[in-house]
Amino acid sequence: MEEAYVAIEGGIVLTGRSRAPGTARGELVFTTAYTGYEESLTDPSYAQQILTFSYPLIGNYGVRDERFESSHVQPTAVLARELTDDVAEWLTEAGVPALDRLDTRDVVTELREEGAMKCGIAAGPDASPEAAREQLEQCKGMSEHVDIGADVSVTEPVRHEGGEYEIALIDCGAKGSIVSSLLDRGASVTVLPYDATPDDVREVDPDLLFLSNGPGDPANFEAAQELVDTFVGDLPIAGICLGQQVVARALGGSTEKMAFGHRGVNQPVRDLDSDRVVMTTQNHGYAVTEPGELDVTQINVNDDTPEGLESDDLGVLTRQYHPEANPGPHDSLDFFDEVLELAGTTRVAATAD
Numbered sequence: 001m002e003e004a005y006v007a008i009e010g011g012i013v014l015t016g017r018s019r020a021p022g023t024a025r026g027e028l029v030f031t032t033a034y035t036g037y038e039e040s041l042t043d044p045s046y047a048q049q050i051l052t053f054s055y056p057l058i059g060n061y062g063v064r065d066e067r068f069e070s071s072h073v074q075p076t077a078v079l080a081r082e083l084t085d086d087v088a089e090w091l092t093e094a095g096v097p098a099l100d101r102l103d104t105r106d107v108v109t110e111l112r113e114e115g116a117m118k119c120g121i122a123a124g125p126d127a128s129p130e131a132a133r134e135q136l137e138q139c140k141g142m143s144e145h146v147d148i149g150a151d152v153s154v155t156e157p158v159r160h161e162g163g164e165y166e167i168a169l170i171d172c173g174a175k176g177s178i179v180s181s182l183l184d185r186g187a188s189v190t191v192l193p194y195d196a197t198p199d200d201v202r203e204v205d206p207d208l209l210f211l212s213n214g215p216g217d218p219a220n221f222e223a224a225q226e227l228v229d230t231f232v233g234d235l236p237i238a239g240i241c242l243g244q245q246v247v248a249r250a251l252g253g254s255t256e257k258m259a260f261g262h263r264g265v266n267q268p269v270r271d272l273d274s275d276r277v278v279m280t281t282q283n284h285g286y287a288v289t290e291p292g293e294l295d296v297t298q299i300n301v302n303d304d305t306p307e308g309l310e311s312d313d314l315g316v317l318t319r320q321y322h323p324e325a326n327p328g329p330h331d332s333l334d335f336f337d338e339v340l341e342l343a344g345t346t347r348v349a350a351t352a353d
């Protein structure tokens, strides 16, 4: 058995079995999801992070690219109790180091107690504890990745022809199923780079501006914040996860890093108006602390953090969780119907002029 090593901030070095060789570093995070490993491993929100699966067996229904959320594996490395050969081969081909035979419950307990931690990995024939420690020493904090958007965004506009409503989606690391959820409901979507300018948006002439999910600290997405600042009141605005954080910051709100974040597919969210609770899929390490000009309309049942922000006057609608699911329950897909309704208000206003 080829050994592999995980060096974690604070001095711990764990030993496991190498399932895909290489060295890597990143912020150590986890997911408690028991399915959806293909979707999680291709979600750009995990860029610069090492993903630990707390469910013990990962890969038991193979690897199919129709379930991918982007073109490639996004975390820098993968930890599990047991990875199937299918997943190990996929990660080896992708050049993403992976190891298993770890007590991932211990890892997750440690993360919950200590908060998000930096981590270094060494796996495969040349692996050593020193190599893992060296990676750890070079690991930056999440907020120090100031241009992380450039690693995950399109560089040119990409148009998806669909129905009559036109949506400009700012790609801060968008999951593919956000685009398909909008197309399915009769929108055309133009995906724009994370650093798009107001003129780039005007060229699309959209009915709605949509800020996507994405990796890292929302404070590092200044261009996207400026778009919200420029168009608020003139265009309806929607956002998911990092998108909610960026919108809140642009409208006088604030965000901060959480201890270990919300990480799983069974996060309960209460809608304050209907008092209905839905189960949601989440993976974020920052949260909105002050909503600025927006109203908090949904909260996390576990810790009361804002899960939904809205303003009828400004035409703004955002969610901290992932309504597009993938992986995760489909309880909140109706968010996209509301987004399309909001896009429709632009047409009504234009006809009235």
Ligand SMILES: NC(=O)CC[C@H](N)C(=O)O
Residues within 6 Å of the ligand: 045, 212, 213, 214, 215, 216, 217, 218, 240, 241, 242, 243, 283, 284, 285, 286, 287
């Ligand atoms: N899924 C996401 O969009 C994550 C948002 C942000 N990077 C966070 O960790 O809070």
